[in-house]
Amino acid sequence: MSNLGLPELLILIVVVAVIVAVVLVAIRIGRAGNRSSSVPQMRPMTPEELHQVVTRLTLQGRQIQAIKELRDFTRLDLPTSKAVVDGVAMGRDMWSHPAMTRFRPADHDALPRTAGPDLATRVRELKAAGREEQAVHLVRGETGMGEHEARTFVDSL
Numbered sequence: 001m002s003n004l005g006l007p008e009l010l011i012l013i014v015v016v017a018v019i020v021a022v023v024l025v026a027i028r029i030g031r032a033g034n035r036s037s038s039v040p041q042m043r044p045m046t047p048e049e050l051h052q053v054v055t056r057l058t059l060q061g062r063q064i065q066a067i068k069e070l071r072d073f074t075r076l077d078l079p080t081s082k083a084v085v086d087g088v089a090m091g092r093d094m095w096s097h098p099a100m101t102r103f104r105p106a107d108h109d110a111l112p113r114t115a116g117p118d119l120a121t122r123v124r125e126l127k128a129a130g131r132e133e134q135a136v137h138l139v140r141g142e143t144g145m146g147e148h149e150a151r152t153f154v155d156s157l
Contacts, residue, residue: 045073046105047103047104047105048105050069050070050073050094050103051094051095053066053069054066054069054070054084054085054088054094055088055094057069058085058088058089061129061131063082063085063086063089066085066088067081067082067085070084070085073103074099074100074103076099080097080099083097083099084097084099084100086137087141089131089134089137090134090137090138090141090142091119091122091138091141091142092141119138119139119142119143120157122135122138123135123138123139123153123154123157124157126138127154127157132154135154136150136151136154137150139153139154
């Protein structure tokens with residue numbers, strides 16, 4: 001390297017400068033491409049859509065994705081979001097959690113409620129999906145039964 005003369009050194013500096021310039025241009029083009037209007041922009045979810053997404057993901061056994069969606073919408077911390085999704089998995093309404101009151105739609109209480117499946121049906125569905133522990137938690141949460149009684153109820157179905 002010490003044998004390089006001035007012309008060789010200048011050529012080396014120019015080559016390095018051209019490479020750096022090409023990389024910088026490529027980075028700038030990549031960033032501009034991400035802001036392109038050809039990429040459809042996601043519109044924000046409404047509270048009703050959030051409720052549907054969280055409920056659907058939870059019922060599909062995709063609690064982690066449900067927690068992520070909930071956190072993206074509400075900016076709640078991880079333990080609170082997990083508690084909300086766990087409540088949904090046990091059959092509770094997402095809006096019943098105290099942390100969700102500020103996000104609840106104004107007309108939520110005025111909406112007509114459709115009667116859902118009874119407790120036994122929901123427990124059978126959880127058991128069929130291999131989620132017996134959640135079935136026990138559901139029974140305990142809705143009936144106030146102790147662990148042993150709830151487990152006996154779940155096992156009897």
